[in-house]
Amino acid sequence: MRVQIVLFDGVEEQDFAGPYEVFSYAGRLSGGAAQVAFVSAAEPRVVTAAFGTRVAVAQGWSPAEADVIVVPGGGFGRPDGPGIWAEINAGSCRTNWRPQRGPVCSSPHCAPARSCSQRPG
Structure with missing residues (x-):
């Protein structure tokens, strides 16, 4: 399983560190079956x-090379500052993706990030 965690200015530390730790540990326990990488929206x-x-962040995201894309939260309460709103407004979240099984989110504030949680279909 190939996991990409998308990082952007204003991302919440706990929102990317927790998934990174969980998927990395899964990779360790599975003999490398899970691979995780931080990516940015562009480069x-x-x-x-x-x-x-x-x-x-060593690489830009490439959805075709990921089985799971994690878009952490950040900046939800600051629509004019860095964070997910800035990524959406800049067009960093591609609109030509369709969800495979729908977005997965544990935060009540993730509705705007759903436009980022899609992948090619």
């Missing part, structure tokens, strides 16, 4: 998370 870059954590 490799340094992302600054909500509380200042800087993460060097």
